[in-house]
Amino acid sequence: MNNKINTKILITTGFITGLSILTLLFVFSSCKKKELKNYNVVLVVIDTLRSDHLPFYGYKKNTAPFLSKLSEQAVVFENAFSVSSWTSPATASIFTSLYPFQHQVLMGLLAIRMAKELDPNMEINKIPPEITTITEVLKKAGYSTFGVSDNLNIGEKQGFTQGFDKFVCNMYHKAPEVNKTLKAWKEEITGSGKYFLYIHYMDPHAPYHRREPWYQPKEDRQEHLISAYDSEINFVDQHLEEMYKLFGWDKNTLLVVTADHGEGLWDHGKMGHGNSLYREEIQVPLMIYLPEPAPDMSRRPKALVSTIDILPTVRDIIGLPRGKYDEGMSLVPLIEGKEEDFKDRYLFPYLWKSVKKVVEFKSTIFRKWQFIFTRPKKRELFNLIGDKLEQHNHYFKGFKIARGLEKQFEEFMKASKKYKKKSSNIKLDQDNLEKLKSLGYVDDN
Numbered sequence: 404m405n406n407k408i409n410t411k412i413l414i415t416t417g418f419i420t421g422l423s424i425l426t427l428l429f430v431f432s433s434c435k436k437k438e439l440k441n442y443n444v445v446l447v448v449i450d451t452l453r454s455d456h457l458p459f460y461g462y463k464k465n466t467a468p469f470l471s472k473l474s475e476q477a478v479v480f481e482n483a484f485s486v487s488s489w490t491s492p493a494t495a496s497i498f499t500s501l502y503p504f505q506h507q508v509l510m511g512l513l514a515i516r517m518a519k520e521l522d523p524n525m526e527i528n529k530i531p532p533e534i535t536t537i538t539e540v541l542k543k544a545g546y547s548t549f550g551v552s553d554n555l556n557i558g559e560k561q562g563f564t565q566g567f568d569k570f571v572c573n574m575y576h577k578a579p580e581v582n583k584t585l586k587a588w589k590e591e592i593t594g595s596g597k598y599f600l601y602i603h604y605m606d607p608h609a610p611y612h613r614r615e616p617w618y619q620p621k622e623d624r625q626e627h628l629i630s631a632y633d634s635e636i637n638f639v640d641q642h643l644e645e646m647y648k649l650f651g652w653d654k655n656t657l658l659v660v661t662a663d664h665g666e667g668l669w670d671h672g673k674m675g676h677g678n679s680l681y682r683e684e685i686q687v688p689l690m691i692y693l694p695e696p697a698p699d700m701s702r703r704p705k706a707l708v709s710t711i712d713i714l715p716t717v718r719d720i721i722g723l724p725r726g727k728y729d730e731g732m733s734l735v736p737l738i739e740g741k742e743e744d745f746k747d748r749y750l751f752p753y754l755w756k757s758v759k760k761v762v763e764f765k766s767t768i769f770r771k772w773q774f775i776f777t778r779p780k781k782r783e784l785f786n787l788i789g790d791k792l793e794q795h796n797h798y799f800k801g802f803k804i805a806r807g808l809e810k811q812f813e814e815f816m817k818a819s820k821k822y823k824k825k826s827s828n829i830k831l832d833q834d835n836l837e838k839l840k841s842l843g844y845v846d847d848n
C-alpha cells in the first residue's frame with residue numbers, strides 16, 4: 404500500500420476517532436440524568452375562570468386578593484390559552500400535554516345537555532390508558548399522588564384517576580367541601596414524602612351564587628350574574644389561600660394555578676362555555692410559583708403559551724426529561740427571560756360535540772391572529788391585539804393569512820399522533836342528574 408494512502412487513512416481515522424469521542428461526550432452529557440428535585444407539585448385548576456376577571460390580569464375589581472399577592476412572587480403568563488372550551492377535553496389536555504383530537508376525550512356529560520332523559524347506556528370518552536398522564540409521570544418519579552375534583556367530568560370513568568393513590572370526585576360540593584377533604588387528608592399527604600396534589604375547584608361555574616361580602620347587587624340581570632360570577636372568584640380565592648397556608652406551599656413546592664377554560668359573559672351573545680373557541684372561553688390564567696424563586700419574579704412573559712405546557716414545564720423544573728409525545732413546550736426558557744423559541748409558535752384549540760348534530764370548531768392562534776373555523780363553513784379571523792373582544796371579523800380582508808392558518812391546523816391535525824378513542828358507560832343517579840340539570844349540562848327543553 405502506498406504511503407500517501409496510508410497517511411490519508413490514518414488522518415481520516417484519527418479525525419473520525421476524535422469526532423466519535425466528541426459525539427460520545429455530547430451524547431453522554433445530553434443523556435446525563437439531571438438530579439431529581441424534591442419539590443412537591445401542586446396543580447390547582449379553577450373551573451371556568453377567565454383570566455380577564457382577575458385583578459392581576461387588569462380587571463377593575465379585586466376578585467382575588469390572595470392570588471394577586473401570590474402573583475407578585477410568581478411568574479404570570481399574560482397570554483395563556485386552553486386548547487378547548489369545556490372541562491373534559493381541556494383538563495385531559497392539561498393531564499397529557501396533547502390536543503383534544505389526539506387524546507380523543509371529546510364526549511362527556513356536556514353531550515347530554517339537550518337530553519330529556521338520561522340514557523343509562525350512554526358512552527362518554529376517557530383518556531386512553533396507554534397515555535401517560537402527569538400523575539403517572541410523577542408517580543413514577545417517586546411522588547405520592549392525591550386528587551380532589553369537584554367536577555363530575557373529572558372522574559374515574561373519564562380516565563382521570565390513572566396514577567392517583569387517592570382520588571375523590573364530587574359534583575359541585577363547593578370549595579369548603581374540597582377544603583374539608585384536603586384537611587382530612589393533610590397528614591397522609593404531607594407525611595408521605597414528596598407529593599403531587601391536584602385540586603379542581605368548581606365555584607366560578609354556573610349557577611353562580613351570591614357570595615358575601617363580595618357580591619354587589621345589580622338590577623340588570625346580566626350585571627347581576629357577572630357580579631355573582633365575580634363573587635365566586637373571591638370565594639374560591641379565599642379557600643385556596645386557606646389551603647396554601649395550611650400546607651405551607653410557600654416552601655419547597657412548585658405551585659401551578661390555572662383554569663380549564665374561561666366563560667362567555669355575553670361577549671358573543673351567550674353565557675357559559677363549550678359554545679365556541681372565542682377568547683373569553685379559552686383564555687385562562689396561568690401562574691407558576693417556583694420553589695426556588697427566579698431572580699426577577701415580576702416577570703410576566705407575553706409569549707403565547709398554553710395549558711398543554713404545564714406537563715413539560717413540571718418535568719423540566721423537577722429534572723425529568725421531556726416526554727416523547729408532549730405537544731406542549733417547557734416554559735422554563737420564558738421563566739428565565741428567553742422568549743426566542745416562542746416567537747413562531749402555533750396553538751390549535753379544538754372543540755367537538757355531538758348534541759343532536761355534530762358541532763366542530765377548529766382554531767389556529769399565531770402571533771396576533773386567531774383564526775376560527777366553525778363547521779360547516781363559518782370562518783373568522785380576529786386580531787387579538789387590536790380587537791381584544793373579537794368583535795371584528797377580518798376574514799375577508801385578511802383572507803391570505805386566514806387561509807394560511809387554516810392550512811396549518813389541517814396539516815398539524817393530519818400529522819399529529821392520535822390515540823384510539825376510548826369510552827366508558829356512565830350511569831348517573833337521580834341526585835347527580837338533578838345537579839347536572841342545575842349546572843346546565845342537561846336541559847329540560
Ligand SMILES: [Zn+2]
Nearest residue numbers: 450451490663
Ligand atoms: Zn370546566
